[in-house]
Amino acid sequence: MQLTYDPTCNIAYIRLRKKTAKVTTKVISDELNIDIGPDGKIYGIELLNASEQLDTPRLKNLIIENTASGQRVELPLAV
Numbered sequence: 156m157q158l159t160y161d162p163t164c165n166i167a168y169i170r171l172r173k174k175t176a177k178v179t180t181k182v183i184s185d186e187l188n189i190d191i192g193p194d195g196k197i198y199g200i201e202l203l204n205a206s207e208q209l210d211t212p213r214l215k216n217l218i219i220e221n222t223a224s225g226q227r228v229e230l231p232l233a234v
Contacts, residue, residue, distance in 0.1 A: 156169065156170065156171055157169075157170040158170075158217070160205060165203070165204055165205050165206055166201060166202065166203055166205055167201070167202040167205035167208075167209060168199055168200070168201050168202070169199060169200040169201075169202075170198070170199045171196075171197055171198060171199060171200070172196065172198050173198075174190070174192070174198055174199075175192075176192050176193055176194070177192075177193070178190040178191060178192050178198050178199075179191050179192075179193075180201075185203070186202065186203045186204050186207075186208060187200070187201070187202060187203070188200075188201040188203070189201070215231065216229045216230060216231055217229070217230045218230075
């Protein structure tokens with residue numbers, strides 16, 4: 156999984172798996188798109204107007220948690 160953020164366009168993208176096939180982008184709302192492969196799996200999630208959706212002025216850390224194993228990693232976000 157990879158999270159990228161483009162501050163120029165204010166877009167965040169969460170890549171769940173590498174695109175090995177052509178994906179179809181489903182527009183969920185004005186601020187949310189989902190890339191779905193022909194196998195029905197979600198390949199990525201795009202957040203438009205990301206700073207508002209992620210509330211980045213107050214967001215200090217990214218927390219990654221594996222609920223199956225209980226592992227948790229907290230990473231500071233660059234300001």
